Amino acid sequence: MGCKPCEKPKAKHRKGLWSPEEDLKLKNYVLKHGHFCWSSVPINAGLQRNGKSCRLRWINYLRPGLKRGMFTPQEDDAILSLHHLLGNNSTWSRIAQNLPGITDNEIKNYWHSYLNVLPQNLTDQSASFATDQAVPMHFDLPQRSPLPKLLFAEWLSLDEEGGSKPAAYSDGYNQASTSSFQDPFMNGFVFNEGGFGTDLQDLLNNASVNQLFKFESQISGNDFIGSKWE
DNA sequence: AACACACGCAACCGCACAACA
DNA sequence: CTGTTGTGCGGTTGCGTGTGT
Structure with missing residues (x-):
């Protein structure tokens, strides 16, 4: 402590x-x-x-670096993939660790919304992780509003920066905050969370969902989870 | 236009765990 | 070893807003 x-x-x-x-x-x-x-x-x-x-x-x-607004299709897939991978052992925080800029609370809320629209048999498969069958990825998921809310913190930024557009809207990450931190604490904080978890980023950059699952299937489940996501 | 309902999100609650005295 | 305190997390709730009737 x-x-x-x-x-x-x-x-x-x-x-x-x-x-x-x-x-x-x-x-x-x-x-x-x-x-x-x-x-x-x-x-x-x-x-x-x-x-x-x-x-x-x-x-x-x-928190600086938080990304608001829609999840990208990659993030959608990542959440589903990670939840599928981790099954009952999944924790929102662990998923969130691999999705910088997204909070565990957001993922949790998203997942609960997702469960609401998911056919029951699919939720059973996904939630219980009882089968190796990949969860179908592209049924109609609830979509976030395409227009992100303007946070109060971002209002402040607007004021402080003379009305410039929050960087969070340009590329999804608040680079303005990132670059402005003189404080070592915040630098470390931001830089440690400045991108996708490298493993996941590589996966997502280089593989489609199907490829991802194919890749996963080549690795024994628990070992993969333990080594990759711990 | 008014009402009812559904949904998304922010925040609270309770529990588990770790660190410390 | 035990009790206390702080932290982190998942589950849940309640409010605000959007949508349908």
Whole structure:
């Protein structure tokens, strides 16, 4: 943990949606100081939230490099492929690790939407990983809105950068944020998450889904999962 | 135009685990 | 060894918005 016990103000914690002011406070604090101890973040940042809430907000919403809007077909395939690969052992975070810019929460929500439209027999196959048969990939999946929401954080960027278009919209990744981090913490943070997990990226770049599954079939399941995705 | 319903998403909750005293 | 605390994760809920009637 490495976190000194924090003073424990038994202040009542706010719940519910985050206000722009709270977003700003949290973002500024984490960008400046990092988040070595989440429990102390809300205290030092002047927020009436608990550490868990701050962490969640940062990870799912404020974190630099987050990509919003539609999943690309590659990402669709990657999510399905990874979930198929990992089966019941799949964790959203592990899938998310291989899809930079996408949060586990997004994947989780996406998957639940996906389950809603998926014929039951297919969900059974996919979720249980009971068969080696590849899950059909291109039935009608729920599609995200093609117009990504404009985040408050991006509004801030707009303000700060004199109204320039958020880089996140140009190529899906917030390169402006990436390049502007002087802080070693943030540099490391961003650069570590700056692209697809290399394994997956290679796979996705070089193989169609069918090829991907063909490739997977050449590797024994558990060994592959253990070595590739751990 | 008004209402009901469905859907997507943000956030909370509870649990498991790890680190520390 | 045990209790406490912090972190991370999956599951779930509730609200806002879009769509159909």
